[in-house]
Amino acid sequence: MKITIVAGARPNFMKISPIIKAIEKLRTEKNPISYRLIHTGQHYNANLSDTFFEELQIPHPNENFNVKSGTQAEQTAGIMIAFEKELTENRPDFVLVVGDVTSTMACSIVTKKANIALIHVEAGIRSGDITMPEEINRMVTDSITDYFFTTSEKASENLLKAGHSKENIFFVGNVMIDTLLQNLTRIKKPVFWDDLNLTSKNYYLLTLHRPSNVDDGSSFIELLKQIMEQAEEAPIIFPVHPRTQQILAETQNEFKNLHLVEPQGYLNFIYLLKNSQAILTDSGGITEEASILNVPCITFRNSTERPETCELGTNVLVANDKEKISQAFEKLKNGKWKETQNIPLWDGKASERIISTLLKIHYG
Template structure:
């Protein structure tokens, strides 16, 4: 079976890495990694792939940035050439980025089966580009690999056949648990943040990048107000996304001296910091899940989430963007720590289950 694994941005590689590694247990399966280049990342060198224990992509499409339409179209044109050259039996996509949508459409138009990992997640907010990508990808996929029960329920409600829906757990958690173990065996002093973490004592960890949060000066200023209030009591480590840094300058956003502004971090260094934080504040989707898996309190600075299990049984609190709600969410997240549970099947074996399905060994 000839399979193309699609990745468009750094977080996608965290998801496909366990899938690629698990494929090696199946001699009849040939996996090739396709990097669309949706996001350029200078840190994605040979070392990056070596740390994930996967080869460098067989195909790099280098499509770059642009509007959603420009980027999606560029990926489709470039990926069509790959499909025609490879004649794959299956295209496997993960998550909800433009590459997920574009490669799914191309594959189906070429008569190739599509499997969607992280299928069925819904925020029910069509103002989010990712929600549109999720819905359209699921509308044309052949196999659905689901991380949580809400995904199964959403797909059934949308009329998908039950036999095509597979609850397998979460490949992002597969990677997380593996990386936590690997951290135990490396020299942590090599991280630039090692000294900062040691000196900070109790600290918080912050990520912020969504356009809905940083493009509006009013919204960003309100979030900053809450962050500065928390910084009166705690050091806050804040790796700043380039978009966020630009908006901070454009809006004149000023943060407390106790908010330590860091450059974008590699996966391992970010994990090194947030896994021991008193709480994580974020608008990321993946961090909501990863913090739940490790039992770290999480405050999601958004009005909705496509990952409800992290709120229902995990450590996540959906706080919204108003300053007083963020502060209340922080307090509640600390209270939830002792009551939280890890969702079913988030045990580091999701990729194994995916291949059991694809290889016809059962669900």
């Protein structure tokens, strides 16, 4: 069985790492598996790309397309051209894509036009917000996928409602949690930890990158002001995404307890998350990690494609609503934040379920 695995951006790296480990663990002489790893180069900052391969012990990719920056259309076109050539020269039995980034959608389209079976890991999740590029990527990818591996029963239901066959939908759990649990003993303090006098639970961790939050400089600064007001004197650690760094550079700000740091490697970031008083974010994947680590999570979005993080985890949606933000911080400071409940199949074994299922599909 030959599988081509695609990764392109930071969230992808955490998802492919346990899948590759599962392949190494489960392949046998009777059921051989080989794979090629393709890095599209969608994320090209070393801390957003190369570091993750090293820290998560991911093998060096067989090919790196190095598409780098550009508009979404330019990135999509560059990835599709390069991936078409890759599949022509190295045709697999399956192409496996993960998540919902531009690389996921682009390589899915090329795969189906080449009449190769397509596997989507983290299929079926939906935010209901069509203005998000990721939502479009999910919808397009799932519309042409052959085998769906889902993180929740809700995601499986979404696919059934869309008319996909039950026989091709597999609820296996969350590969992001596989990576989290595999690496918890390896997390490490960032270099700035001591310089900023950080101690466990005395600071907030902030990540913001969505266009709806950061593209408008004035509204971005207004959101930061609300956060600073609620955080009072507590330090706020803000690993700045490249797109956000550019906007901040154009805007004057004087937030004395806001500490801008470089994008963090996985082991440093999880250390910061695990030890924070709360995570303040507009990310989707981070809400999953926060929930498993039982860290309070305040999300500056109106909707989420991961409702289980709100229903069973530590996540609360506040959008940019000043009253909701205030209420969330009040609950946090009063020690009344909800505890994580058991989230089905988020147990660190999702990747093994995926590879076991593919072996049955291919070899019978």
